[in-house]
Amino acid sequence: MREFLPGPDEADVVLDGASLTVEEVVRVAREDATVAVSDDAREAVREARARVEDVVESGEAVYGINTGFGELVDTRIETDRVDELQTNLVRSHAAGVGRELDRDETRAMLVTRVNALVKGYSGVREVVVDYLLALLNAGVTPVVPSRGSLGASGDLAPLAHAMLVLLSEGEATVDSELGPRRISGEEALDLLELEPLTLRAKEGLALINGTQLTVGVAALVVRDAEQLLRAADAAGALTTEVTMGTTAASDPALQRVRPHSGQAASAANVKRLCADSEIVESHRNCDRVQDAYSIRCLPQVHGAARDAVAHLRDAVAIELNSATDNPLVFPAGEVDHRTSGTDHADVVSGGNFHGEPLALRLDYAADALTELAAIAERRVDRLLNPNVQEDHLPPFLARESGVESGYMIAQYTAASLVAECRGEGRPSTDNAVVSGNQEDHVSLSATAAFTARRTLGHARTVTAIELLCAAQAAEFVDDDLAHGEGTGAAYEAVRAVVPELEGDRSPRPDIVAANDLVATGALDDALAAALGDDWAAGGEAAGDR
Structure with missing residues (x-):
């Protein structure tokens, strides 16, 4: 196992129970960053375990140590x-x-669970932490069914499935030359040259009682939603440009008199993306008084979505570094009320496993991403619909409208995805009563996390469809007029993966390619190359606020 336990100075991510970030979770989850635990955190684990051993030796009845669970x-x-x-x-x-x-x-x-354990209030032995680190660093991934969590008492069922592997039970996957290979829990431990772990007092409960499925997925949602928001600003800016819209609605003066930070950021992005656009400049003195809401109110709608995602990030940042199992083990004297009655430790039963702080914000973020998709679909309609599109654009952006349908049905797809987003429901407002009425209010936070992730995926596809259609609309703009610095980069990024539509073909490969452009970060990279590295880092600092 030692080869899978790098020291703090050798690992990519060092866990200390206090400083784990969204970005580090993403690195471990998607880039296989190696993980270690700080020396101070290991000492905190040892001290918490000693407190549990004191309780065991006292022989007193303490929940989670020598009593049954729930009812x-x-x-x-x-x-x-x-x-x-x-x-x-x-x-x-x-x-x-x-x-x-x-x-x-x-x-x-898994990485968020380890970070919670090493905070020093869970009472597990150090070897338990090391087994989990070995799984992460060896690329051994437990097979975990997604449904079963109520978000109180934490994400019990999913975490339990993951922890079966420590007992030489359950299943896992490992990487191989032919892709992921499914193996038994016994084979997984053999691969790591480990014996099945024998759980001691409190350890089973400490391993499965917490919000780590919820917060782990929420961290991925935050990262992907922030990336999507930048892509949505780029798609909206390109649409504004090729429909002969104005960027006046993104003027800093407007934002200063309604200073919501998200609105200011989206407005600044549009101005930055369209900087030096000859297309925008070409119709500065035209007779159009104002653009439709889907273009004119982009900063307000995109900005409100950006604020909602920021609200979620704040909760995730706290939760990543919180102790969320039950009971928690405190040093003597840290709490006012001693539930254990022992002279050695306070073992306090509470509700830190309840996922409501995340569930409510995940639902809010899902609502916001639904609106992001909804306004993008309306802009797609303005690009395609002959009843509202500009004179220089042919119906449905087809070269030979009538005999060809162009991207007509791509808008149907966008509309169907928006409808699905709206129909998802908001899990945090629901409830279930379980465990003989002992657990009579739950958060459904994991359900909220999955809902937010699905909604994000739909919103990303709608944004990809807007990028496709805006790039196609650009083909009908005067070739002598240059795009803006950012809109030109967005157009070129689309054209690098999707050729111009010169006759009808299945739009599905185009949609998939444009979606991948956003999901893989390739669009961010292209925009950063054109606008500066700070774009991919956030894209929110540009412009006069």
Whole structure:
């Protein structure tokens, strides 16, 4: 196992329970960044474990250590069966169903769980942390069904499935030359040359009780949503340009008198993207009084979505470095009320596992991303619809309208995706009563995380369709007029993966290619090359606020 346990000075990401970031979660989840634990955090783990051992030796009944769980909280467990209790807890709670988590979702869940454990309030042994680090660093990914969490008491079922591998049970995948290979939990530990882990007092509960599926997926949502917001600004700016719209609505003066930070950022992005655009300049003195809302109100709508995602990022940043299992083990004297009654430690049963702080903001972000998709679909219609599009654009952007349909049905696809976003519902407002009425209010935070991720995927596809249509509309603009610095880069990025539509063909490959352009970060890279590296870093600092 030692080869999979780099020292803090050798690892890409060092966990200390206090400083894990969204960006680091993404690096571990998607780029296989190596992970280590700081020396101070290891000491905190050892101290917390010593407090648990003191409680065990005292023989007093303490929830999570020598009692049953949930409705069975009043059932006392004999000392010689405490280890069995912890193992049975993991086995019994692995009741998940549905699609299996994506590899990045599982790895995000694992790295955030380790960070919570090393904060020093969970009471696990250091070896438990090392087993989890070995899984991450060796690229061994537990197979985890996605459905089963109620977001209180944390993400129990998904975490339990992941932890089965530590017991030489369950399943995992490993990388091979032919792609991911599925193996048993026993084979996974053999690969790491590890014996099955015997769980001790409190460890089973500490491994499965927490919000780490929710916060892991939420971290991925934050990263991808911020990337999408930049792409949406680029798509909207290109549409503004090729429909002969004006960037006057993004003037800094307008933003200063309504100083929402997201609005100011989106407005600054549009101005930056369209800087030096001869197309925009060519009709500065035209007789159009103002543009339609989907263009004129881009800063307000995109900006509100940006603020919602920022609100989610704030919650994720806190949750990534929080202790969220139950009970938590504190040094003597840190809490006002001693639930354990021992002279050695305070073991406090609370509700830090409840996912509501994330669930509400995930639903808010999903609403915001739905609106981002909705306004993009309206701009697609303005590019295609002969009843509202500009005179220089042919119906549906087809070279021979009538005999050809161009991108007509791409708008249908966008509209259907917006409808799906609107129909998703908002899980955080729902509830389920479980565990014999002991757990009578839950957050459904994992459901909210999956909903936000699906909504984000739909919104990204709608944005990709707008990019496609705006690039096609550019083919009908006077060749002598240059695009802006950023809009030109966006147009060229689309054309690098999708050729001009010169006759009808299936739009599906075009949509997929444009979607990948956004999802892989290739569009961000192209815009950063044209506008400066700070674009891909956030794209929000440009312009006069």
